[in-house]
Amino acid sequence: MIVRGVVIHGAQLGRKMGFPTANIDAQGLEGVDNGVYYSHVWLNGQRHNAMSNVGTRPSVDGQSRLLETHIFGFAGDLYGQTLEVDLRLKIRDEQRFASIDELQRQLEKDAALCNPEL
Numbered sequence: 641m642i643v644r645g646v647v648i649h650g651a652q653l654g655r656k657m658g659f660p661t662a663n664i665d666a667q668g669l670e671g672v673d674n675g676v677y678y679s680h681v682w683l684n685g686q687r688h689n690a691m692s693n694v695g696t697r698p699s700v701d702g703q704s705r706l707l708e709t710h711i712f713g714f715a716g717d718l719y720g721q722t723l724e725v726d727l728r729l730k731i732r733d734e735q736r737f738a739s740i741d742e743l744q745r746q747l748e749k750d751a752a753l754c755n756p757e758l
Contacts, residue, residue: 641671641672641726641727642724642725642726642727643664643666643669643672643707643724643725643727644722644723644724644725645664645665645666645707645722645723646664646665646720646721646722646723647662647663647664647718647719647720647721647722647723648663648664648665648719649663649719650663650706650708659691659710659747659751660710661693661708661709661710662681662708662709662711662718662723663706663707663708663709664706664707664709664723664725665704665705665706665707666694666705666706666707667704667705669694669705669707672694672727673694673730673733674694674695674696674705674733674734675693675694675695675730675731675732675733675734676691676692676693676730676731676732676733676734676750677691677692677693677694677727677728677729677730677731678690678691678728678729678731678753678754679691679692679709679725679726679727679728679754680725680726680728681709681711681723681724681725681726682724683711683714688711688712688713688714689711689712689713689754689755690709690710690711690712690725690754691709691710691712691747691750691751691754691755692707692708692709692710692725692727693706693707693708693709693734694706694707694727694734695734696734697734699735699736699737699740699743700740700743707725709723709725710751712751712754712755731750731753731754732750
């Protein structure tokens with residue numbers, strides 16, 4: 641499923657854990673289960689492997705539903721730009737972690753599944 645939206649500011653917690661994300665409001669997004677997905681993003685005519693989370697971020701007491709996408713190998717400012725994220729394969733359900741360290745360890749495992757070049 642392709643999700644299209646404008647990149648908005650987030651809490652930048654992903655950046656602090658080594659996984660900066662482009663965030664898109666997913667409040668009205670239907671037909672997509674909450675969870676972590678292997679995804680693709682097209683930037684400047686090139687396809688990038690990505691890792692996306694759809695959900696409320698229960699480990700950090702998130703309130704609103706977001707699509708957060710980490711684009712492997714990309715460094716830059718996407719705020720305010722329209723982004724298309726192709727959610728290719730769900731790799732796990734969204735879950736609550738006991739600590740940020742535990743969440744970061746799981747993100748590293750998820751990243752290895754989503755980007756075999758790591």
